Every structure is written in structure tokens, then in C-alpha cells.
Amino acid sequence: MEPVTPAPASPWTLAARTAQMNPSLIREILKLTDRPGVISFAGGLPSPATFPVAEFETACAQVLRDAPQAALQYAASEGHGPLREMVAASLPWPVAPDQVLITTGSQQGLDLAAKVLIDTDSKVLVESPTYLGALMAFAPMAPRIESLACDDQGPALDDLRAKAADARFLYLLPNFQNPTGRSLSEARRAELSAEAMRLGLPLVEDNPYGDLWFDAPPPAPLTARNPEGCLYLGSFSKVLAPGLRLGFLVAPKALYPKLLQAKQAADLHSPGFNQRVVAEVMKDGFLDRHVPAIRARYKAQRDIMLAALRRAFPADADPDTSLSWNTPAGGMFLWARLPRQMDAMRLLPHAVARGVAFVPGAPFYAGHGDARALRLSFVTASADEIERGVAALADAIAAFAHGS
Ligand SMILES: Cc1ncc(COP(=O)(O)O)c(C=O)c1O
Numbered sequence: 001m002e003p004v005t006p007a008p009a010s011p012w013t014l015a016a017r018t019a020q021m022n023p024s025l026i027r028e029i030l031k032l033t034d035r036p037g038v039i040s041f042a043g044g045l046p047s048p049a050t051f052p053v054a055e056f057e058t059a060c061a062q063v064l065r066d067a068p069q070a071a072l073q074y075a076a077s078e079g080h081g082p083l084r085e086m087v088a089a090s091l092p093w094p095v096a097p098d099q100v101l102i103t104t105g106s107q108q109g110l111d112l113a114a115k116v117l118i119d120t121d122s123k124v125l126v127e128s129p130t131y132l133g134a135l136m137a138f139a140p141m142a143p144r145i146e147s148l149a150c151d152d153q154g155p156a157l158d159d160l161r162a163k164a165a166d167a168r169f170l171y172l173l174p175n176f177q178n179p180t181g182r183s184l185s186e187a188r189r190a191e192l193s194a195e196a197m198r199l200g201l202p203l204v205e206d207n208p209y210g211d212l213w214f215d216a217p218p219p220a221p222l223t224a225r226n227p228e229g230c231l232y233l234g235s236f237s238k239v240l241a242p243g244l245r246l247g248f249l250v251a252p253k254a255l256y257p258k259l260l261q262a263k264q265a266a267d268l269h270s271p272g273f274n275q276r277v278v279a280e281v282m283k284d285g286f287l288d289r290h291v292p293a294i295r296a297r298y299k300a301q302r303d304i305m306l307a308a309l310r311r312a313f314p315a316d317a318d319p320d321t322s323l324s325w326n327t328p329a330g331g332m333f334l335w336a337r338l339p340r341q342m343d344a345m346r347l348l349p350h351a352v353a354r355g356v357a358f359v360p361g362a363p364f365y366a367g368h369g370d371a372r373a374l375r376l377s378f379v380t381a382s383a384d385e386i387e388r389g390v391a392a393l394a395d396a397i398a399a400f401a402h403g404s
Pocket of ligand 1: 178
């Protein structure tokens with residue numbers, strides 16, 4: 001890789017890897033769509049109505065009373081001991097607290113995994129589509145990203161077999177995936193896990209949405225079947241609050257020391273005060289009471305969006321102006337497809353002009369994307385906004401199809 005030379009007058013020479021760093025297309029899209037009066041299904045934010053503000057207020061005061069100096073001092077890179085213990089105890093397979101590394105969001109877990117596992121030109125397997133933030137975390141290491149063909153159950157086994165040779169890992173989102181909302185069935189997990197073990201292929205399993213199920217809990221993570229062959233990432237962002245910037249990883253013994261060293265280089269440790277506050281909030285089983293309320297809220301929101309979609313795009317609608325969509329069993333997103341030949345990226349400005357925003361699906365693909373796909377978040381808009389936003393989307397599609 002050649003270094004990148006910026007504008008002639010600049011004294012700075014950028015590292016060659018910066019050529020792989022690009023602004024998140026989604027953040028750029030959000031800037032365009034974040035206008036007063038525009039109903040947004042575009043953001044990936046949890047509903048702020050779920051943030052347990054009062055509990056945080058009490059916990060912050062408690063932490064400052066109990067351990068003010070320790071809470072405000074530098075702290076251990078591995079994370080706050082009681083929080084690591086709570087994380088280990090919450091997982092459905094035997095995890096020792098010393099396998100847990102508290103991270104600055106699970107996004108940092110992806111960055112550390114990239115630094116520790118990817119060389120230039122290393123092959124990395126991802127789902128199709130996949131989480132854009134992971135592609136952004138992997139990109140500076142200049143891997144060869146290969147997408148696996150996926151159905152509504154996740155990656156197809158035959159494509160995994162065809163592409164696995166020499167891959168460093170498969171990055172997998174088992175539950176209510178961002179962006180599609182899809183989940184891997186029990187059978188697909190068993191097959192994928194067995195095949196990965198047979199092929200000697202490690203898995204990086206990213207599970208920030210697993211607790212947000214609507215009717216039944218998802219099957220156990222794939223890591224539970226083969227902990228030494230999997231790096232597991234979790235997050236407090238969707239069950240408590242993303243502003244804490246706290247997540248965790250559970251690493252096999254062979255990886256932990258290097259991940260820890262990478263973290264030390266990145267930020268020494270994740271905010272100690274926040275970690276103590278989260279441990280304080282969680283200490284009496286708070287999540288067991290809190291998370292069911294998030295599930296109920298998000299399920300009701302999903303149902304409102306599904307009903308609005310059925311009204312705006314009835315089954316007997318003109319196929320040239322209709323939309324199809326899936327029914328996610330948890331999480332925050334629904335995945336939809338536009339009528340034939342319609343490009344979501346090109347539709348977006350027309351939709352915004354009519355007062356509704358979504359995220360086109362194409363940026364979520366490592367390779368050639370599905371131009372007809374789009375992601376709709378159902379968790380932050382009100383019922384009335386969902387109704388009006390979906391109706392505006394139907395108007396935009398009809399007008400676009402008829403060239404107006
Ligand atoms: C699949 C996935 N992984 C990781 C993250 C990063 O989450 P955080 O860093 O807030 O834990 C997100 C955020 O939306 C996500 O959707």
C-alpha cells in the first residue's frame with residue numbers, strides 16, 4: 001500500500017490504511033434525512049423511553065458515596081471485577097470472569113478483533129448483508145471480505161464450505177440481525193457450528209440484540225457449542241443505554257492476552273465510573289425486570305409498523321408499487337424490498353421530500369448489494385408517526401414508479 005498524500009499544501013502524510021477508512025454511508029444518509037418534519041425510520045438508535053434514568057441517578061450517587069476515588073481513578077484494563085462476574089454469570093454457557101473483557105461498546109470489540117486477527121489480504125467471511133460498523137472496523141486492516149450467500153435463516157452451508165479455506169474467521173450475527181432482523185434457527189446454528197469446527201474456522205459472534213426477543217428467547221449462541229473456537233461480543237447499549245459506551249467480549253484463552261494488549265493500546269480501559277454505575281444498577285437483578293419492558297415496547301412497535309405496512313401495501317396492490325417485508329421476531333429492524341427495478345438509494349430523496357426516511361440496504365453488503373432492499377427501524381417513531389411515515393413511503397413509491 002502506498003501512503004496517501006492529501007492536498008498539496010498540507011504537511012501531513014496520511015497512512016496508507018486511511019484509504020480504507022470512509023465516512024459511514026449511513027451517517028451521511030442520516031445527515032440528509034435528519035430534517036425537521038421528516039419521520040425517520042432510518043436511525044439505528046434504541047428508544048430513549050427505555051433508558052432507566054431514575055436508576056442511573058440513584059446508582060451514580062451511590063457509586064460516588066461508596067467509592068468516589070476508585071470510581072474516578074484509572075482502573076484495570078480487563079474491566080471492573082463485579083461487572084465481569086455479572087457478565088459471566090448472565091451467559092448460558094460456563095464462562096469464567098477472567099475470560100470477560102469489558103469493552104468501550106461492542107464496536108470496540110470489533111475493532112480489537114480486527115487488530116488481533118486480520119493481516120493485509122486476510123480472508124474474512126461475513127453474512128450478506130451484514131452490520132456496516134463491522135465492515136468499517138475490519139476495513140483498515142485491508143482484509144479480503146467475502147460475503148456468504150444467505151437465506152432467511154442466515155449463511156448457507158454450501159457457500160461456507162466453498163469459501164472457508166484460509167479464512168481468519170466468520171463474522172456472524174445470530175439474533176435479530178442488523179440490518180435484516182433475521183435470526184439463525186436452532187438447526188442452522190447446529191449445522192454452522194459443526195461445519196465451522198470441522199473446517200477449523202473460528203467464529204466472531206456479535207449478539208447485541210439477543211435479549212430483545214418478542215415471543216420466545218432465541219436458541220443459545222453458537223459460542224456455547226464451541227467456546228474455544230468463538231469470540232463472543234455483547235453490549236449494554238440495547239438493554240441499558242448506548243451513551244454508556246459499554247460492551248464486553250468473551251475470549252478463548254488463546255486470544256485473551258492479545259485482545260487485552262490491543263485494548264490497552266486503544267484506551268487503557270473502558271470508563272471505570274460507568275462500569276461501576278452499571279454494576280450498581282444491575283446488582284439486584286434489575287435487567288430481569290427491565291428488559292421484559294423493552295421487549296413488550298418493541299414488540300408493540302413492530303406490530304404497529306406491520307399493521308401500517310399491511311394497510312399501505314395491501315396484498316392485492318399493484319406489484320409495481322408494492323413493498324414486501326419480513327416479520328422480525330425481535331430486535332429493532334425490519335427489512336423490506338421495493339418493487340422490481342426500484343433502487344432504494346434513488347427513492348430516498350423522493351421519500352424525504354414526502355416526509356419519511358429509511359436506510360437503503362446496499363451499504364450493508366460487502367460486495368454487490370441488493371439495490372431494492374431497505375431497512376426500517378420500528379422502535380423510535382410514535383404510533384402516529386409510523387402510520388403517517390408508512391403512508392408517505394407508499395406515496396413516494398407510487399410517485400417514483402410513475403415517474404413523478
Ligand atoms: C450488530 C451490531 N454490533 C455492534 C454494534 C455496536 O454497539 P455498541 O458499540 O453500542 O455496543 C451495533 C450497534 O448498533 C450493532 O448493530
